[in-house]
Amino acid sequence: MTDSIQAPGDNVDAADPLIAPVGKFDAEIDRLFSASGPLAPAVGSFSPRRSQTEMAKAIAQAIAGQETLIAEAGTGTGKTFAYLVPALLWGGKTIVSTGTKNLQDQLFLRDIPTVRAALRAPVSVALLKGRSNYVCHYHLERTMQNGRMTSRDDIGHLREISRFIKMTNSGDKAELAKVPENATIWNLVTSTRDTCMGAECQYYQDCFVMKARREAQQADVVVVNHHLFFADVALKDTGVAELLPSANTIIFDEAHQLPDTATLFFGQTVSTSQILELCRDVLAEGLAHARGGVDWAKVVTVVEKAARDLRLTFPQDVVRMSLAQITPSSDFFPALATLKEQLAAMVEVLEDQAARAETIEQVRVRAVELAAALDGWTAAGKGKLAEGKEFDDAVLWVEAFSSSLQLHKTPLSIAPIFNNQREGTPRTWIFTSATLAVKNDFKHFSDQMGLGGEPAKTWPSPFDYEQQGLLYVPTGLPDPNAMGYTDAVVDCALPVIEAAGGRTFFLCTTIRAVKHVAERLRQEFADRGLEYPLFVQGERGRTELLDSFRSAGNAVLVGSQSFWEGVDVRGDALSLVIIDKLPFAPPDDPVLAARIDVMEKQGKNGFMHHTLPEAIINLKQGAGRLIRDETDRGVLMICDPRLISKSYGKRVWQSLPPFKRTRLQADVIAFFKPPAAD
Numbered sequence: 001m002t003d004s005i006q007a008p009g010d011n012v013d014a015a016d017p018l019i020a021p022v023g024k025f026d027a028e029i030d031r032l033f034s035a036s037g038p039l040a041p042a043v044g045s046f047s048p049r050r051s052q053t054e055m056a057k058a059i060a061q062a063i064a065g066q067e068t069l070i071a072e073a074g075t076g077t078g079k080t081f082a083y084l085v086p087a088l089l090w091g092g093k094t095i096v097s098t099g100t101k102n103l104q105d106q107l108f109l110r111d112i113p114t115v116r117a118a119l120r121a122p123v124s125v126a127l128l129k130g131r132s133n134y135v136c137h138y139h140l141e142r143t144m145q146n147g148r149m150t151s152r153d154d155i156g157h158l159r160e161i162s163r164f165i166k167m168t169n170s171g172d173k174a175e176l177a178k179v180p181e182n183a184t185i186w187n188l189v190t191s192t193r194d195t196c197m198g199a200e201c202q203y204y205q206d207c208f209v210m211k212a213r214r215e216a217q218q219a220d221v222v223v224v225n226h227h228l229f230f231a232d233v234a235l236k237d238t239g240v241a242e243l244l245p246s247a248n249t250i251i252f253d254e255a256h257q258l259p260d261t262a263t264l265f266f267g268q269t270v271s272t273s274q275i276l277e278l279c280r281d282v283l284a285e286g287l288a289h290a291r292g293g294v295d296w297a298k299v300v301t302v303v304e305k306a307a308r309d310l311r312l313t314f315p316q317d318v319v320r321m322s323l324a325q326i327t328p329s330s331d332f333f334p335a336l337a338t339l340k341e342q343l344a345a346m347v348e349v350l351e352d353q354a355a356r357a358e359t360i361e362q363v364r365v366r367a368v369e370l371a372a373a374l375d376g377w378t379a380a381g382k383g384k385l386a387e388g389k390e391f392d393d394a395v396l397w398v399e400a401f402s403s404s405l406q407l408h409k410t411p412l413s414i415a416p417i418f419n420n421q422r423e424g425t426p427r428t429w430i431f432t433s434a435t436l437a438v439k440n441d442f443k444h445f446s447d448q449m450g451l452g453g454e455p456a457k458t459w460p461s462p463f464d465y466e467q468q469g470l471l472y473v474p475t476g477l478p479d480p481n482a483m484g485y486t487d488a489v490v491d492c493a494l495p496v497i498e499a500a501g502g503r504t505f506f507l508c509t510t511i512r513a514v515k516h517v518a519e520r521l522r523q524e525f526a527d528r529g530l531e532y533p534l535f536v537q538g539e540r541g542r543t544e545l546l547d548s549f550r551s552a553g554n555a556v557l558v559g560s561q562s563f564w565e566g567v568d569v570r571g572d573a574l575s576l577v578i579i580d581k582l583p584f585a586p587p588d589d590p591v592l593a594a595r596i597d598v599m600e601k602q603g604k605n606g607f608m609h610h611t612l613p614e615a616i617i618n619l620k621q622g623a624g625r626l627i628r629d630e631t632d633r634g635v636l637m638i639c640d641p642r643l644i645s646k647s648y649g650k651r652v653w654q655s656l657p658p659f660k661r662t663r664l665q666a667d668v669i670a671f672f673k674p675p676a677a678d
Contacts, residue, residue: 025057025060025064025086025089025090026057026060028089029053029056029057029060029085029086029089030053032085032118032119033049033052033053033056033081033085037118038117038118038119039081039085039114039115039118042081042114042118043078043081049077049078049462050462051073051074051077051459051460051461051462052073052077052078052079052081052082052459053082054459055071055073055077055079055082055083055457055459056081056082056083056085056086057086058071058457059071059082059083059086059087059430060085060086060089060090062428062430062455063086063087063090063248063249063428063430064090065428066248066426066427066428067428067455068422068428068429068430068431068451068454068455069428069429069430069431069454069455069456069457070255070431070432070436070442070445070446070451070454070455070456070457071083071430071431071432071436071456071457071459072432072433072434072435072436072437072442072456072457072458072459073432073433073434073458073459074434074458074459074460074461074462074463074657075434075461075463075624075627075628075657076461076462076463076627076628076629076630077434077459077460077461077462079253079432079434080107080111080253081111081114081115082459083096083251083253083430083432084096084111084112084115085115085118085119087221087249087251088112088115088116088119088121088123088221089119089121090248090249091220092220092247092248092249093219093220093221093222093243093246093247093248093249094220094221094222094247094248094249094250094251095221095222095224095229095243095244095247095249095250095251096221096222096223096224096251096253097224097225097226097228097229097250097251097252097253098223098224098225098226098252098253098254099225099226099253099254099257099565099566100225100254100566101129101133101174101225102543102566103225103253103254103566104127104129104223104224104225105127105174107223107253108125108127108223112125112221112223113125123220123221124218124219124220124221125219125220125221125222125223126212126215126216126218126219126221126222126223127170127172127212127222127223128212128213128215128216128222128223128224128228129172129212129224129225129228130227130228130231131190131191131192131193131196131209132186132190132191132192133172133173133174133190134170134171134172134173134190134208134209134212135161135164135165135168135171135173135189135190135208136189136190136191136196136203136207136208136209137165137201137203137206137207137208138191138197138201138202138203139188139189139190139191139195140161140162140165140189143158143185143188143189144158144162151184153183153185154183154184154185157178157179157183157185158185158189160176160178160179161176161179161185161189164176168208170208170211170212171208171209171211171212172208173186173190180541181541182541191209194362194365194366194369195281195362196209197358197362200358213242216243217242217243222243226252226254226257226258226261226262227261227264227265230261230262230264230265230266231265244425245425247427248427248428249427249428249430250427250428250429250430251430251432252429252430252431252432253432253433254433254565254566255431255432255433255436255445256433256435256436256445256617256621257433258431258449259414259445259448259449262414262417262418262449263410263411263414263591266411266414266417266418267394267408267409267410267411268373268376268377268408268409269406269407269408269409270370270373270374270377270406270407271404271405271406271407272307272308272310272311272404272405272406273403273404273406274370275303275304275307275339275343275370276304276307276308276404278363278366278367278370279300279303279304279307279346280300281363281366282296282299282300282346282350282363282367283296283297283300285357285359285360285362285363286299286353286360288357288359289356289357289359289360290353290356290357290360294349294353299345299346299349300346302342302345303339303342303343303345303346305342306335306338306339306341306342306343307339309335309338309339310332310335310336310338310339310405311400311403311404311405312335313330313331313332313335314332314398314400314405316400317400317401317402318400318401318402319398319399319400320397320398320399320400320588320589320590321397321398321588321590322395322396322397322590322593322594323381323396323397323398325590326398332398336374336378337378339374340371340374340375340378343367343370343371343374344371346367347364347367347368347371350363350364350367351364374407376409377396377407377409380394380396380409381396393411393412393413394409394410394411394412395408395409395410395412395590395591395594396408396409397410397590397591410591412591412594412595412598413448413450413595414448414449414450415447415448415449415450416450418449418450419450422450431445431449431451434620434621434624435617435620435621435624436456436617437456437458437655438612438613438616438617438651438655439616439651439654439655440458442456444609444610444613444614444617445617461657462630463627463630463632463657464630465627465657465658465659466658466659466660468627468632468633468634469626469627469633469634469635469636469657469659469660470634470635470636470659470660470661470662470667470668470671471635471636471638471653471656471659471660471661471662472496472635472636472637472638472661472662472663472665472667472668473637473638473639473640473641473643473644473661473662473663474492474637474639474663474665475663476492477489477492477639477640477641478641479641480581480582480640480641480642485581486513486516486517486520486580487516487520489517489578489580489581489639490517490520490521490524492639493506493578493637493639494524494528495665495669496576496578496635496637496665496668496669497521497530497532497556497576497578498528498530499668499669499672499673500575500576500635500672501532501554501575501672502530502532502533502552502554502555502556503553503554503555503556503572503573503574503575503576504532504555504556504557504574504575504576504577504578505557505559505563505567505569505574505576505577505578505625506521506556506557506558506559506578506580507559507560507563507564507577507578507579507580507622507625508558508559508560508580509560509561509580509581509582509583509584510560511537511538511560513560513580514536514537514538514558514559514560515536517558517580518534518536518558521534521556521558522534531554532554532555532556533548533549533552533554533555533556534555534556534558535548535549535555535556535557535558536557536558536559537557537558537559537560537562537563542562542563545557545559546567546569549569549573549574550569550573552573553572553573555573563625564583564618564621564622564625565621565622565624567625568628569625569628570628570629570632571629571631571632574625574626574628574632574634575632575633575634575635575672576634576635576637577622577623577625577626577634577635577636577637578637578639579619579622579623579636579637579638579639579640580639580640581639581640582615582619582638582640582642582643582652583615583618583619583622584611584614584615585611585614585615592610592611595610596610596611608648612648612651612652615652616651616652616655619638619652619655619656620655620656623636623656623657624657627657633671635668635671635672636656636659637668644663
C-alpha cells in the first residue's frame with residue numbers, strides 16, 4: 001500500500017526543507033513546533049513542546065551524522081512527530097518499525113500524512129506487513145473450490161473475502177472490518193512462507209504481497225513492525241532485507257519491545273502443530289496428484305501418531321522446562337526419536353513422488369526443513385547433555401500446550417547477533433520509547449541490544465504528574481505469594497473503584513488472576529448494586545473491549561499483559577489503574593533461568609541486573625496507561641507491599657512518574673471527590 005499524494009502548492013526547489021543544509025534544521029524544527037506553526041493543531045495545547053522540539057533536534061543531528069541514538073520520551077512528549085519531522089526533512093529512505101499492526105496503520109494513515117502536509121514535502125510512503133495479512137489469490141480460489149469450511153461463520157466470511165478481493169488495491173485484511181482479524185478463515189485464504197508458490201504461481205503478477213514489496217522498494221518511507229523486521233533478518237522472507245541496503249535511517253518506535261521480539265526470531269522453534277499441518281497437506285496433495293501406488297493415509301497417520309505421542313509424554317496442560325530438567329528416563333526421548341524416524345520415512349515417499357506435481361515438491365521441501373529442524377534440536381541437546389553443560393550461547397527448552405508441543409532453541413543474548421546486523425553500510429539507528437531507562441539508567445536496554453557506548457537521552461513528559469496523579473500503595477496486604485492474596489487485593493480495591501465511579505483498569509500479572517478478579521468483581525458488583533460495566537480480557541477482542549470501555553464512561557476492565565502497553569484511553573473514562581503485583585517474570589521460565597545462571601557465573605546478581613530492570617520497565621508501561629493528556633487526573637494503585645518492604649522498592653517507585661504518594665485510603669477517596677462549590 002503506497003501513499004504519495006503531494007500536498008497542494010508543493011514546489012521543490014533549493015529552499016525546500018528536504019534538501020536544506022543541516023544547519024537550517026534547528027530553525028525549521030522550531031518553526032514547525034511553534035505555537036503558530038503548521039503542526040500546532042496536531043501537537044495540541046502544549047505547543048510549543050520544549051521536550052518534543054529538543055528531541056527532534058537531537059534526532060536530526062543523529063541522522064545528519066549517521067549515528068545511533070537511544071531516545072526515551074516521557075508520555076505526552078509527542079515522540080512520533082519528534083522523529084518523523086527530522087526523518088522527512090533529511091530525506092533519503094527511512095524505515096520506521098513499530099510495535100503492532102495497529103500502530104503501523106496509525107502511522108501510515110494519520111501521523112505521516114500530517115507531518116508530510118506540514119512540511120509540504122512530496123514524500124512517498126508504503127505500508128508493509130507480514131504475508132499473513134494479505135489475501136492470497138491462489139489459496140482463496142483453492143478454498144472456494146474444495147470448501148473445507150467447518151462453520152457457518154466461515155462460509156459467510158469467505159463470501160465477504162471473495163467480494164473484497166475484487167475491490168481492494170492492497171489485499172490487506174485490516175481493510176475488511178466485516179471479517180474479524182482472528183477469524184479461522186484467514187488461515188485458509190492467506191499464504192505462509194511454506195505454502196507460497198512464489199514465481200510459479202499463476203497469480204504472481206497480481207499477488208498483494210509482491211505488490212506491497214514492490215511499493216516498499218520505491219517508497220521514501222516504509223512502515224513495518226518489529227515482528228516483520230526481525231522475521232526478515234532471521235528468515236529473509238518479508239521483503240525488509242531488500243529494503244535495508246538502501247535505507248539511510250532506521251527508526252524503532254516502542255523500542256522496549258525489541259529484546260523480546262528479537263529473541264523470538266533469532267531463536268528456532270519446531271512444533272508438533274507444524275508437523276500435523278504438514279501431514280494434512282501431504283494427504284491432500286498426494287490424493288489429488290499421486291493416488292496410485294502410495295497409501296497416503298498410512299504414510300501420514302504414523303507421523304501424526306508419533307507427533308501426538310510426543311505431546312502426550314507431558315501429561316500436564318501447560319509445561320515450560322529446559323532440556324536439563326527432563327529426566328533421562330522420560331518417555332520424551334524415545335518418542336522424539338520415533339517422530340524423527342517416521343518423518344524421515346515420509347520424506348523418502350515424497351522424494352519418490354515429487355516429480356508428479358509442483359505442490360508435492362512444495363510439501364517435500366517443508367518436510368525436509370522440519371526434519372532438519374528436529375535433527376538440529378536433538379543434536380544440540382545431545383551435545384549439551386553429553387558435555388554436562390546446559391548453557392553456552394543458547395538454551396534448549398520445551399513448551400507444551402493443550403494440544404501441541406514446541407521445541408525451542410533460544411539465544412541467551414541477542415546482542416552479538418543484532419550487532420552483526422548493524423554492521424556494514426553506515427546509517428542512522430534511532431531507538432525510542434517511553435520506557436527504556438531504569439531510574440534514568442539505560443544500561444539494561446543497551447546491554448540487551450548490544451548498544452553499549454551509544455548515546456542515550458531522556459526527555460521528560462510535559463504532564464504535571466504531581467498535580468494530575470496520585471500513587472497509592474495500600475497498607476495491610478499480605479505477601480504476594482500468600483494464599484488468598486488476590487482476594488485481599490480485590491477487597492482493598494473495591495472502595496477505591498466505588499470512589500472512582502468505575503472508570504478503572506485492573507491490570508494483573510497472570511491470566512489466572514484476571515479470571516479470579518473478574519469472578520469476584522462480578523459477584524461484588526451484583527451484591528452491592530454497583531452498575532459498572534465489567535469487561536474482561538479474552539471475552540471479546542482487544543479493540544472491541546477498549547471501544548466498549550471508552551463509550552461506557554464508568555466501566556471496569558480486567559486484563560493482563562496485552563493491556564499493560566499500547567493502550568490509549570484519554571479523558572474521564574479512565575481515572576484509576578490498579579496493578580495487582582510487581583510484574584516479575586515467572587521464576588520457572590527456562591530462558592530467564594539460563595540467563596540468570598550465566599550472569600551469576602560472571603559474578604553478577606541476576607535479580608538486580610536482569611529480573612528487576614525488566615519488571616520496572618514493564619511496570620512503567622502499566623503506569624503509563626493512567627495519564628494520557630494534560631487534563632487527565634487519576635490514581636495509580638500498586639497493591640504489592642514489596643514496593644515498601646523490600647530494599648529494591650525505592651528503585652522501583654523512583655522510576656515511575658513523580659506522582660504524589662500516599663498509603664491512606666482516605667487520601668484516595670478525597671482525590672476522587674468533586675471540588676467543593678465556591
